[in-house]
Amino acid sequence: xxxxxxxxxxxxxxxxxxxxxxxxxxxxxxxxxxxxxxxxxxxxxxxxxxxxxxxxxxxxxxxxxxxxxxxxxxxxxxxxxxxxxxxxxxxxxxxxxxxxxxxxxxxxxxxxxxxxxxxxxxxxxxxxxxxxxxxxxxxxxxxxxxxxxxxxxxxxxxxxxxxxxxxxxxxxxxxxxxxxxxxxxxxxxxxxxxxxxxxxxxxxxxxxxxxxxxxxxxxxxxxxxxxxxxxxxxxxxxxxxxxxxxxxxxxxxxxxxxxxxxxxxxxxxxxxxxxxxxxxxxxxxxxxxxxxxxxxxxxxxxxxxxxxxxxxxxxxxxxxxxxxxxxxxxxxxxxxxxxxxxxxxxxxxxxxxxxxxxxxxxxxxxxxxxxxxxxxxxxxxxxxxxxxxxxxxxxxxxxxxxxxxxxxxxxxxxxxxxxxxxxxxxxxxx
Amino acid sequence: xxxxxxxxxxxxxxxxxxxxxxxxxxxxxxxxxxxxxxxxxxxxxxxxxxxxxxxxxxxxxxxxxxxxxxxxxxxxxxxxxxxxxxxxxxxxxxxxxxxxxxxxxxxxxxxxxxxxxxxxxxxxxxxxxxxxxxxxxxxxxxxxxxxxxxxxxxxxxxxxxxxxxxxxxxxxxxxxxxxxxxxxxxxxxxxxxxxxxxxxxxxxxxxxxxxxxxxxxxxxxxxxxxxxxxxxxxxxxxxxxxxxxxxxxxxxxxxxxxxxxxxxxxxxxxxxxxxxxxxxxxxxxxxxxxxxxxxxxxxxxxxxxxxxxxxxxxxxxxxxxxxxxxxxxxxxxxxxxxxxxxxxxxxxxxxxxxxxxxxxxxxxxxxxxxxxxxxxxxxxxxxxxxxxxxxxxxxxxxxxxxxxxxxxxxxxxxxxxxxxxxxxxxxxxx
Numbered sequence: 108x109x110x111x112x113x114x115x116x117x118x119x120x121x122x123x124x125x126x127x128x129x130x131x132x133x134x135x136x137x138x139x140x141x142x143x144x145x146x147x148x149x150x151x152x153x154x155x156x157x158x159x160x161x162x163x164x165x166x167x168x169x170x171x172x173x174x175x176x177x178x179x180x181x182x183x184x185x186x187x188x189x190x191x192x193x194x195x196x197x198x199x200x201x202x203x204x205x206x207x208x209x210x211x212x213x214x215x216x217x218x219x220x221x222x223x224x225x226x227x228x229x230x231x232x233x234x235x236x237x238x239x240x241x242x243x244x245x246x247x248x249x250x251x252x253x254x255x256x257x258x259x260x261x262x263x264x265x266x267x268x269x270x271x272x273x274x275x276x277x278x279x280x281x282x283x284x285x286x287x288x289x290x291x292x293x294x295x296x297x298x299x300x301x302x303x304x305x306x307x308x309x310x311x312x313x314x315x316x317x318x319x320x321x322x323x324x325x326x327x328x329x330x331x332x333x334x335x336x337x338x339x340x341x342x343x344x345x346x347x348x349x350x351x352x353x354x355x356x357x358x359x360x361x362x363x364x365x366x367x368x369x370x371x372x373x374x375x376x377x378x379x380x381x382x383x384x385x386x387x388x389x390x391x392x393x394x395x396x397x398x399x400x401x402x403x404x405x406x407x408x409x410x411x412x413x414x415x416x417x418x419x420x421x422x423x424x425x426x427x428x429x430x431x432x433x434x435x436x437x438x439x440x441x442x443x444x445x446x447x448x449x450x451x452x453x454x455x456x457x458x459x460x461x462x463x464x465x466x467x468x469x470x471x472x473x474x475x476x477x478x479x480x481x482x483x484x485x486x487x488x489x490x491x492x493x494x495x496x497x498x499x500x501x502x503x504x505x506x507x508x509x510x511x512x513x514x515x516x517x518x519x520x521x522x523x524x525x526x527x528x529x530x531x532x533x534x535x536x537x
Numbered sequence: 538x539x540x541x542x543x544x545x546x547x548x549x550x551x552x553x554x555x556x557x558x559x560x561x562x563x564x565x566x567x568x569x570x571x572x573x574x575x576x577x578x579x580x581x582x583x584x585x586x587x588x589x590x591x592x593x594x595x596x597x598x599x600x601x602x603x604x605x606x607x608x609x610x611x612x613x614x615x616x617x618x619x620x621x622x623x624x625x626x627x628x629x630x631x632x633x634x635x636x637x638x639x640x641x642x643x644x645x646x647x648x649x650x651x652x653x654x655x656x657x658x659x660x661x662x663x664x665x666x667x668x669x670x671x672x673x674x675x676x677x678x679x680x681x682x683x684x685x686x687x688x689x690x691x692x693x694x695x696x697x698x699x700x701x702x703x704x705x706x707x708x709x710x711x712x713x714x715x716x717x718x719x720x721x722x723x724x725x726x727x728x729x730x731x732x733x734x735x736x737x738x739x740x741x742x743x744x745x746x747x748x749x750x751x752x753x754x755x756x757x758x759x760x761x762x763x764x765x766x767x768x769x770x771x772x773x774x775x776x777x778x779x780x781x782x783x784x785x786x787x788x789x790x791x792x793x794x795x796x797x798x799x800x801x802x803x804x805x806x807x808x809x810x811x812x813x814x815x816x817x818x819x820x821x822x823x824x825x826x827x828x829x830x831x832x833x834x835x836x837x838x839x840x841x842x843x844x845x846x847x848x849x850x851x852x853x854x855x856x857x858x859x860x861x862x863x864x865x866x867x868x869x870x871x872x873x874x875x876x877x878x879x880x881x882x883x884x885x886x887x888x889x890x891x892x893x894x895x896x897x898x899x900x901x902x903x904x905x906x907x908x909x910x911x912x913x914x915x916x917x918x919x920x921x922x923x924x925x926x927x928x929x930x931x932x933x934x935x936x937x938x939x940x941x942x943x944x945x946x947x948x949x950x951x952x953x954x955x956x957x958x959x960x961x962x963x964x965x966x967x
Contacts, residue, residue: 115710119584143574148709151581154549279578280545 111135111145118152126165133169136275137268143275150272150281158286160331166286167332170294173268177248177300179215184255185391186213188299189383190292191307192325193225194314195459196350199307200228200258201364202380205413207387208255209404215251215299216258217265222277222469224313224459226360229260234357234434234478238423254416266294277472283315285325293332303339303390305383306330310534311348313455319344319534326537341386344535345379349453349488352376356467356481356502358434365428368414370406375532382533436479436502438509444492444522451523453488461515465503479504482516489529492522541565541575548582556595563599566705567698573705580702580711588716590761596716597762600724603698607678607730609645614685615821616643618729619813620722621737622755623655624744625889626780629737630658630688631794632810635843637817638685639834645681645729646688647695652707652899654743654889656790659690664787664864664908668853684846696724707902713745715755723762733769733820735813736760740964741778743885749774749964756967771816774965775809779883779918782806786897786911786932788864795858798844800836805962812963866909866932868939874922874952881953883918891945895933909934912946919959922952 109128117124124132132149135141158166179186187207191197204214218240221227232238240260242250250257261270269291276282296304306329309315310322326342333340345351353373354363366372367380381401388397404410415425427433462468467480480503486492501516503509539558547554554562562579565571588596609616619633634644648670651657662668670690672680680687691700699721706712726734736759739745740752756772763770775781783803784793796802797810811831818827834840845855857863892898897910910933916922931946933939 112708112710115581119710143572144577144705145709147574147578148581148711151545151578151585152710155581155585275574278542279575280542280549280582281578 111141111149115145115149115152118149118156121156123159124162124165126168129162129165130169133166133173133268133272137173137271146272147275147279147281150276150279150287153287154281154284157284160328163286163289163328164332164335166290167293167297170266170269170290171297174266174298175244175264176298177215177244179213179248179251179300180302182213182252184211184213185303186215186301187303187305187387187391188214188216188296188301189305189307189387190296192309192315194309194347194351195224195226195455196352196355196360196376197226197309198231198352198360198364199376199380199383201231201361201414202367202376202410203384204256204258205368205417206380206384206401206404206410208413209409210388210393210400212255212387212391213251214256215247215301216256217261217295217299218258219261220469220472222472224456224463224468226355226357226462226468228258230357230476231361232258232421232423234361235418235423236427236433238418238421240421242421250417250420254413254420256413256417257420258417259421261295265298269294274472285328288325289328289332293329296333297336297338301338303341303387304333305386306340306342307379307383308342308344309347310344311346311455313350313459314347323535339390341390342537343382343386343533346530346532346534347455348530349455350458350484351379353484353487354481355458356462357476357478359481359483361428365411365414368405368411369408378532382536386536434478436481437504438506439500439502440509440513441497441500442513442516442520444494444496444498446522447493448491448522448524449526450486450488450490450492450498450520451527452521454519457515457519458482461501461512461519464512464515465501465508466505467503477504489527491526541571541579545575545579545582548579548586551586553589554592554595556598559592559595560599563596563603563698563702567603567701576702577705577709577711580706580709580717583717584711584714587714590758593716593719593758594762594765596720597723597727600696600699600720601727604696604728605674605694606728607645607674609643609678609681609730610732612643612682614641614643615733616645616731617733617735617817617821618644618646618726618731619735619737619817620726622739622745624739624777624781625654625656625885626782626785626790626806627656627739628661628782628790628794629806629810629813631661631791631844632797632806632840633814634686634688635798635847636810636814636831636834636840638843639839640818640823640830642685642817642821643681644686645677645731646686647691647725647729648688649691650899650902652902654886654893654898656785656787656892656898658688660787660906661791662688662851662853664791665848665853666857666863668848668851670851672851680847680850684843684850686843686847687850688847689851691725695728699724704902715758718755719758719762723759726763727766727768731768733817734763735816736770736772737809737813738772738774739777740774741776741885743780743889744777753965769820771820772967773812773816773963776960776962776964777885778960779885780888780914781809783914783917784911785888786892787906787908789911789913791858795841798835798841799838808962812966816966864908866911867934868936869930869932870939870943871927871930872943872946872950874924874926874928876952877923878921878952878954879956880916880918880920880922880928880950881957882951884949887945887949888912891931891942891949894942894945895931895938896935897933907934919957921956
């Protein structure tokens with residue numbers, strides 16, 4: 108008979124866990140029969156000694172089976188979702204979801220809140236006055252069925268094991284483990300009842316994975332588990348050595364998403380969104396030229412209409428999206444180039460943390476957000492600037508916080524004397 | 538400002554903890570402000586990445602300062618203790634303590650219970666009818682002052698941090714960490730108010746350290762910390778590739794100790810005891826020939842008289858020590874050689890676990906003991922045996938447990954066709 112103690116010891120000694128053993132650990136912790144101090148010791152042993160691919164699959168399975176799993180196979184279109192490993196300025200979900208719905212796909216998207224330097228889709232939606240992110244699974248399913256897209260938060264019915272384990276990992280510094288990350292991501296996606304999943308694995312100085320090699324490793328692990336569950340899988344490795352798009356911060360990212368959905372917006376975020384969307388259309392076997400299909404949905408207003416529809420279904424106010432009085436910051440500060448040259452380095456992690464400093468992100472899960480906090484970039488990596496040119500503007504609603512953030516932000520951006528090679532935005536498609 | 542999360546993260550990243558930080562962690566856990574799940578994550582990170590010598594000293598200091606520290610410097614003789622890292626059949630404390638007291642030294646000995654394959658001094662003393670192991674510190678001090686020797690359990694006043702941390706380590710598989718072991722051992726010894734400490738670091742297949750190199754490493758670490766606290770330190774590395782003495786098990790070890798204290802008993806346990814005792818007399822700067830001094834104390838009855846004195850002071854019955862009706866086993870089984878040859882291997886860990894199987898040891902802290910359970914060896918490592926010779930007798934008070942233990946025990950002892958080189962009992966004295 109296995110005990111939590113023996114599970115910990117086996118992991119310390121790199122002995123494999125069986126499917127039954129992993130189920131015992133996950134279920135035992137979820138139902139409270141295994142105490143949190145033993146779970147945290149086991150998680151830390153996993154952090155150091157990792158789980159094999161097969162153990163990771165058992166772990167994911169135990170998470171999925173801890174709650175309900177939606178069945179959306181009756182829907183008349185391909186059911187798909189996207190997952191990003193997180194970065195700074197990454198607002199792709201807000202654009203991609205409605206865009207795919209506009210192309211006839213169904214997107215049941217369970218999202219999370221931001222923590223640390225990365226933002227969360229849920230926070231952005233909650234900044235829209237009235238938008239409800241805590242619906243029942245039934246209501247979620249109804250909205251997906253009706254509009255093709257719904258984005259809300261994880262419910263207690265979906266992967267309750269993941270919810271409880273994630274909360275423990277969060278306070279015990281055991282988040283950064285490939286196998287645990289895989290289990291957490293994939294279990295929720297599998298429970299959504301999707302048929303395909305497109306991964307956006309970020310790499311660079313603002314991402315969890317700093318090198319393309321590590322990003323590929325995570326992509327492979329996630330893909331394997333997805334295939335095991337009969338999902339069509341595609342993954343794109345994208346650069347995160349600078350913020351994605353020109354706007355970072357809760358409300359400014361919502362605003363930029365609206366721009367994109369209306370056919371405008373910066374080229375980089377547009378490119379990442381289109382590449383991911385093409386992967387989704389491909390696995391859905393949608394006929395025709397995908398690129399022009401997507402361009403049309405953005406330019407003719409159908410993508411934006413889907414977004415408005417979703418906002419309305421969730422109780423939100425679409426008028427607020429274009430109301431300059433909503434979430435407007437009280438204080439603003441311009442950061443200017445101190446010399447002529449090229450922007451040669453952007454410490455993206457630090458840029459993300461300067462948002463946290465302004466109150467626009469969280470250090471702990473319960474932190475309240477300043478939705479108005481944000482940064483708008485006028486110049487990014489590789490741009491040539493002259494002394495006095497505005498690189499970016501930072502803004503939020505507390506002056507002292509803005510001052511501290513501006514210092515961090517100035518440190519995070521370097522102007523070099525020589526021009527630099529452009530960063531490759533799309534590193535790999537697989 | 539440091540947080541438990543940051544402490545965990547720093548240890549994961551092999552960053553050094555300051556004295557203040559370690560104090561924060563130890564005190565915070567002890568007073569309940571740091572939750573057990575974060576402490577267990579930190580302990581596991583220490584298990585994997587270890588603490589430096591300087592961190593270990595800070596850790597030990599925090600443990601010592603969590604409770605009271607006795608001051609016995611007013612006593613008219615040298616105040617000394619011995620610590621053994623634990624083995625099978627190791628009853629040295631029961632003999633050494635009274636022996637040193639008989640030579641004019643003072644021995645305030647706080648001991649622990651057995652867990653797993655190793656026995657505990659406290660369990661053996663508690664098997665003596667009436668012997669109280671939970672005295673107040675004042676009473677303990679009074680007995681030491683009066684008789685020169687008292688052995689009791691850790692009280693809530695001594696190193697409460699260690700008590701709480703050890704309980705957590707015990708259930709999270711974080712006992713086996715050199716620095717944590719060092720902190721736990723040394724803090725209690727330092728708090729006893731001793732002036733010198735003799736270490737018996739066991740190595741072999743029945744010890745925590747399997748190789749002499751590892752044993753020396755632990756000895757060095759313990760010695761460094763002791764010297765930091767102004768203690769005189771000596772350490773002896775001794776073999777644990779077979780049980781020490783001829784008797785293993787709670788009551789049978791008490792009985793063998795009485796034999797030793799009365800000038801009889803097996804040569805190996807006698808030798809280890811005398812070597813350790815000589816180290817103590819040397820650091821106490823006792824004049825004369827130490828070996829003959831000790832031999833005399835054993836043969837003329839003064840050592841045994843000290844033991845009886847201690848037992849009486851603790852409320853125990855010295856008559857019971859020689860009463861064959863006390864703790865006598867109900868069932869007995871002889872294990873015989875199945876072929877002619879030499880005893881070439883004794884799996885000492887397994888021998889210890891066969892005692893646990895019989896109910897004479899613990900798997901978890903709260904297990905109740907069968908004091909009658911034990912093994913008496915008639916032949917040990919290197920002895921030549923003929924088919925049908927009795928190697929040992931196992932006994933306890935539950936027949937079904939005896940049957941299972943006998944199977945384990947038979948597996949644990951191998952008879953080989955060729956003679957084997959004798960084991961070196963005293964590996965190193967430093």
